[in-house]
Amino acid sequence: MGYQDNYNRAWADPEGFWGEAAQAADWFSPWTSVLDREASPGGRWFTGATTNVCHNALDRHVAAGRGDQVALIYDSAMTGTVETFTYAALTEQVAKLAGALAALGVGQGDRVLVYMPMIPEAAMAMLACARLGAVHSVVFGGFAATELKTRIEDAQPKVILSASCGLEPGRVIAYKPLLDAALAMSVHKPARCVIVQRPQLEAALDPARDDDWATAVATAAPVPCVPVEATDPLYILYTSGTTGVPKGVVRDSGGYMVALLWSLKNLYGLAPGEVMFTASDVGWVVGHSYIVYGPLLYGATTVLYEGKPVGTPDAGAFWRIIQQHSVKILFTAPTAFRAIKRDDPTGALMADYDLSGFRALFLAGERCDPDTLHWAQDRVKVPVVDHWWQTETGWPVAANCLGLEALPIKSGSPTKAVPGWKVEVLSAEGQPMAAGEIGVLAIKLPLPPGALPTLWENDAGFRKSYLVDYPGYYKTGDAGFIDEDGYIFVMSRIDDIINVAGHRLSTGGMEEVLAGHPDVAECAVIGVADDLKGQVPLGLLVLKSGVTRPASEIEKEAVALVRDKIGPVAAFKTALVVSRLPKTRSGKILRGTMQKIADSQDYKVPATIDDPTSLEDITERLRLAGYAVPGETG
Numbered sequence: 001m002g003y004q005d006n007y008n009r010a011w012a013d014p015e016g017f018w019g020e021a022a023q024a025a026d027w028f029s030p031w032t033s034v035l036d037r038e039a040s041p042g043g044r045w046f047t048g049a050t051t052n053v054c055h056n057a058l059d060r061h062v063a064a065g066r067g068d069q070v071a072l073i074y075d076s077a078m079t080g081t082v083e084t085f086t087y088a089a090l091t092e093q094v095a096k097l098a099g100a101l102a103a104l105g106v107g108q109g110d111r112v113l114v115y116m117p118m119i120p121e122a123a124m125a126m127l128a129c130a131r132l133g134a135v136h137s138v139v140f141g142g143f144a145a146t147e148l149k150t151r152i153e154d155a156q157p158k159v160i161l162s163a164s165c166g167l168e169p170g171r172v173i174a175y176k177p178l179l180d181a182a183l184a185m186s187v188h189k190p191a192r193c194v195i196v197q198r199p200q201l202e203a204a205l206d207p208a209r210d211d212d213w214a215t216a217v218a219t220a221a222p223v224p225c226v227p228v229e230a231t232d233p234l235y236i237l238y239t240s241g242t243t244g245v246p247k248g249v250v251r252d253s254g255g256y257m258v259a260l261l262w263s264l265k266n267l268y269g270l271a272p273g274e275v276m277f278t279a280s281d282v283g284w285v286v287g288h289s290y291i292v293y294g295p296l297l298y299g300a301t302t303v304l305y306e307g308k309p310v311g312t313p314d315a316g317a318f319w320r321i322i323q324q325h326s327v328k329i330l331f332t333a334p335t336a337f338r339a340i341k342r343d344d345p346t347g348a349l350m351a352d353y354d355l356s357g358f359r360a361l362f363l364a365g366e367r368c369d370p371d372t373l374h375w376a377q378d379r380v381k382v383p384v385v386d387h388w389w390q391t392e393t394g395w396p397v398a399a400n401c402l403g404l405e406a407l408p409i410k411s412g413s414p415t416k417a418v419p420g421w422k423v424e425v426l427s428a429e430g431q432p433m434a435a436g437e438i439g440v441l442a443i444k445l446p447l448p449p450g451a452l453p454t455l456w457e458n459d460a461g462f463r464k465s466y467l468v469d470y471p472g473y474y475k476t477g478d479a480g481f482i483d484e485d486g487y488i489f490v491m492s493r494i495d496d497i498i499n500v501a502g503h504r505l506s507t508g509g510m511e512e513v514l515a516g517h518p519d520v521a522e523c524a525v526i527g528v529a530d531d532l533k534g535q536v537p538l539g540l541l542v543l544k545s546g547v548t549r550p551a552s553e554i555e556k557e558a559v560a561l562v563r564d565k566i567g568p569v570a571a572f573k574t575a576l577v578v579s580r581l582p583k584t585r586s587g588k589i590l591r592g593t594m595q596k597i598a599d600s601q602d603y604k605v606p607a608t609i610d611d612p613t614s615l616e617d618i619t620e621r622l623r624l625a626g627y628a629v630p631g632e633t634g
């Protein structure tokens with residue numbers, strides 16, 4: 001069966017389609033229903049079944065004779081080391097770590113927060129939680145203490161797993177002080193923190209609260225996998241919403257496992273035993289699905305890379321890894337390729353490596369601009385697949401499913417909806433749009449396995465954010481169109497989320513931080529186009545009357561404040577003091593218009609503008625700050 005047959009069947013007979021796909025996993029007891037459409041608005045998958053994701057990712061492969069196969073390759077460009085773990089070794093370590101967690105009182109349903117750099121212990125932490133039926137929540141290392149505190153308070157972890165430091169080019173990031181600061185602010189306190197001591201910077205441990213990871217694991221007894229319901233949560237992953245309060249996306253166990261297993265074979269076209277290299281971070285959904293769970297569930301080998309696409313040591317880093325570890329599939333964000341293209345415009349460094357085994361490059365996390373797509377296509381000489389998904393969906397919604405059938409590529413499009421996902425374009429009023437017309441990208445319910453069933457302890461928030469605006473659909477928050485051939489084009493967000501180097505950030509969250517500066521009366525943050533990162537945030541500040549300090553001083557403080565409260569990942573480097581912000585007569589700040597001006601695009605003066613001269617002021621301010629502002633066409 002090719003793509004279309006699979007697509008049709010998955011929609012017409014989801015029970016049959018996914019019931020068959022589920023045969024690829026081990027279950028401790030069978031389901032009573034493949035899809036229970038009544039269980040929640042989006043449907044629940046494999047209700048009544050019991051399983052364990054860690055068993056499926058590790059133990060069953062050992063039992064099936066894969067024990068000596070490499071499961072995980074830790075390649076650290078930051079330390080110049082490579083370490084491999086076979087399935088047998090990884091299972092043993094994870095079983096002991098789970099034993100250490102159990103000894104600290106962690107049991108089924110308890111939360112464990114993981115705040116770690118890209119080291120193998122991060123993957124072990126996730127798998128050990130899965131082994132116990134505990135719910136992990138990984139927080140990306142580039143977030144600041146305040147963001148960490150918000151997540152600790154929401155997830156209420158019994159234990160926190162962390163490391164003494166992370167390694168970024170040119171600097172060592174001390175994680176422990178960030179964790180200590182977050183815990184000092186947090187109302188919720190975990191029972192214990194278990195810390196990996198890295199030789200680059202050891203952390204001071206507080207015996208009343210902290211344990212040394214190596215000692216805890218060395219003295220622990222291994223524990224077996226705990227059977228959990230397929231519908232039990234495997235993890236919570238926080239992602240940016242439209243305010244400073246992140247959304248706790250919940251992932252179930254059984255449906256997710258089935259979706260990932262299906263995708264490895266049919267979408268990525270990988271075979272068990274082959275090597276997948278996903279250059280992302282375990283703090284993002286891409287890392288959860290395709291660094292840790294997907295490849296291991298499938299019996300493949302995963303590369304966990306601590307380093308950057310460029311500068312560690314050069315733009316040949318990915319090519320080295322592909323050759324050295326016999327990588328078949330590389331998955332990263334377009335921004336990584338923009339960085340490689342910037343540093344090695346002709347791709348000359350590729351000539352130093354044997355890439356003959358490399359089969360396909362997958363890109364996601366942000367819109368793939370045609371320039372980057374063509375540059376990659378011309379050089380890697382393997383299919384370059386842009387695919388579209390979100391933290392919420394857990395796995396790709398639109399892609400060229402190479403394992404089923406390679407469809408022709410149209411630049412600017414992540415190809416067609418993946419089997420299981422019925423994507424439609426709706427008007428603001430919920431009416432279907434014609435082919436080629438831009439509207440809101442919505443997905444008809446039920447969602448396939450793997451998609452979020454809810455937000456953590458917030459069913460009402462789940463319905464409000466995703467389900468109420470378009471009854472019968474999941475609202476993606478993305479706008480775009482579908483052409484007459486069924487190709488999906490994702491154009492922009494309909495909310496305040498921006499995408500910075502493949503990282504999803506809320507401008508509303510940054511505005512909340514800036515509004516906390518004592519001299520700021522009001523502010524707006526917009527995403528401005530950037531050659532490397534796709535978008536970067538720009539803050540516009542109106543000062544309180546009577547403030548006489550130099551604007552440049554306040555701008556610097558604003559930049560430092562966002563870094564301190566949200567973290568370096570926000571890449572918030574520019575704040576500009578302006579005399580006023582353009583608004584509609586009802587007081588809505590014209591962020592979209594300002595963004596067009598900063599991006600040097602033509603714009604129309606909105607009919608509802610309160611005072612058209614406010615746009616002239618902003619244009620002049622941006623021009624003075626070095627932005628190439630456009631001519632006004634309206």
Ligand code: COA
Pocket residue numbers: 117140141142143166168169173279280281284286308309310332333335336339364365500501502503532567568569570571
């Ligand atoms: N811990 C602490 N700090 C971190 C961090 C971590 N885990 N990850 C990033 N940071 C810091 C960086 O050091 C940087 O700090 P700086 O402002 O002092 O320079 C800041 O956060 C921004 O990081 P990043 O967005 O990674 O920018 P960069 O300039 O360091 O690198 C790229 C740019 C394009 C090379 C990089 O973004 C990249 O490799 N992207 C690949 C794609 C990817 O990972 N996408 C994720 C979703 S698929």
Ligand code: AMP
Pocket residue numbers: 239285363364365366367368386387388389390391392414476477478490491492493499502503504
């Ligand atoms: P995240 O939840 O961090 O994975 O970010 C999801 C968002 O990133 C989506 O809603 C899109 O806005 C954007 N995105 C991800 N992949 C793509 C893609 N292939 N094309 C366009 N936008 C994308």
